[in-house]
Amino acid sequence: MTPTKIILTGDRPTGRLHVGHYVGSLRNRVELQNSGEYEKIFIMIADAQALTDNAENPEKVRQNIVEVAMDYLAVGIDPEKSNILIQSQLPELTELTFYYMNLVTVSRLQRNPTVKSEIQMRNFEASIPVGFFCYPISQASDITAFKATTVPVGEDQEPMLEQTREIVRKFNSVYGDTLVEPEILLPSSTACLRLPGTDGKAKMSKSLGNCIYLSETEEDIKKKVMSMFTDPDHLKVSDPGKIEGNTVFTYLDAFCRDEFFPEYCPDYKNLDEMKEHYKRGGLGDVKVKKFLLNVMLETINPIRNKRREFEKDIPYVYEVLKKGTEKARETAAKTLSEVKAAMKIDYFEDQALIKEQSEKYKDA
Numbered sequence: 001m002t003p004t005k006i007i008l009t010g011d012r013p014t015g016r017l018h019v020g021h022y023v024g025s026l027r028n029r030v031e032l033q034n035s036g037e038y039e040k041i042f043i044m045i046a047d048a049q050a051l052t053d054n055a056e057n058p059e060k061v062r063q064n065i066v067e068v069a070m071d072y073l074a075v076g077i078d079p080e081k082s083n084i085l086i087q088s089q090l091p092e093l094t095e096l097t098f099y100y101m102n103l104v105t106v107s108r109l110q111r112n113p114t115v116k117s118e119i120q121m122r123n124f125e126a127s128i129p130v131g132f133f134c135y136p137i138s139q140a141s142d143i144t145a146f147k148a149t150t151v152p153v154g155e156d157q158e159p160m161l162e163q164t165r166e167i168v169r170k171f172n173s174v175y176g177d178t179l180v181e182p183e184i185l186l187p188s189s190t191a192c193l194r195l196p197g198t199d200g201k202a203k204m205s206k207s208l209g210n211c212i213y214l215s216e217t218e219e220d221i222k223k224k225v226m227s228m229f230t231d232p233d234h235l236k237v238s239d240p241g242k243i244e245g246n247t248v249f250t251y252l253d254a255f256c257r258d259e260f261f262p263e264y265c266p267d268y269k270n271l272d273e274m275k276e277h278y279k280r281g282g283l284g285d286v287k288v289k290k291f292l293l294n295v296m297l298e299t300i301n302p303i304r305n306k307r308r309e310f311e312k313d314i315p316y317v318y319e320v321l322k323k324g325t326e327k328a329r330e331t332a333a334k335t336l337s338e339v340k341a342a343m344k345i346d347y348f349e350d351q352a353l354i355k356e357q358s359e360k361y362k363d364a
Ligand code: ATP
Pocket: 010, 011, 012, 013, 014, 020, 021, 023, 024, 025, 152, 153, 154, 155, 156, 157, 192, 193, 194, 195, 196, 203, 204, 205, 206, 207, 208
């Protein structure tokens, strides 16, 4: 019997979703959703995780739930096929986290490279909130609660998946086979693994303010693209230019398709030809940026327009979230009861227990 294929993935409601999310995860999710290969798909708005580094700003998290949900619907997540849920509304996830904490050491958490760099980014070095430090464990709960086999995410999530797999192995070896080991599903192209910010920084991230949002206006996208980081040594058009580390070309790698050239830049047949010219010298940044702008608008305009429809019907969006959350909770509750039975903390469900204890005192 082939195992049931189940997807779990999600985002933190710390802002609207950006094009890094799109190429790193959202585009993939929609394809997987429409492939029909997955029996169940759970897409989680990770508000409890967002609170681990936004504890003093609950309003931000609250406001962004519906923003993220609308971004999902706008890119083509279909609530008939995918279950959208709000993390905090499933107490089962918190319960699992508490039990998994016993299976992970402090030093193991300290070695997580993504958490390490996030601690630095947030200036948490001096005092890390315990909740933030432990969020990889809570992520393991999210994944295992749904018995997810596949987790389509960006490269920064690799250490979380590894941590999850370790917890699963440890749990199953101590308490017996209960949980499923998930696989990460990364985007196929390098540029999409970790899309840099418009400032050239390693990662486009809501928290760094270097994003192009999926709901951004044409005017703002233009401003951001035209002021984007390129090759600092490419001063004159005739100078040879560098492609590596040149954000404009990284974005083209992530978004450009050959079919865009005849309309927006007929001088070249494809991106390779354009790159060759840039490397040789004679191709100016402005021309490449104008092309990139058109490419980005081809992707973003339809998403922004579709989003507008949902912005007019917010009650519908909350209804989608409510239904998705209720349905997801059924699955998580089932896993939690299996976990508790395996851990022998199912006192009131285990009929044999009362009998066993009674036997013990029978002759007393
Ligand atoms: P925050 O700054 O609050 O952490 P974020 O922008 O990093 O926000 P997340 O909600 O943490 O976004 O990430 C959601 C998903 O999007 C994850 O699967 C992550 O790997 C992916 N992702 C985020 N940023 C990028 C990026 N720049 N390139 C590719 N994938 C990304």
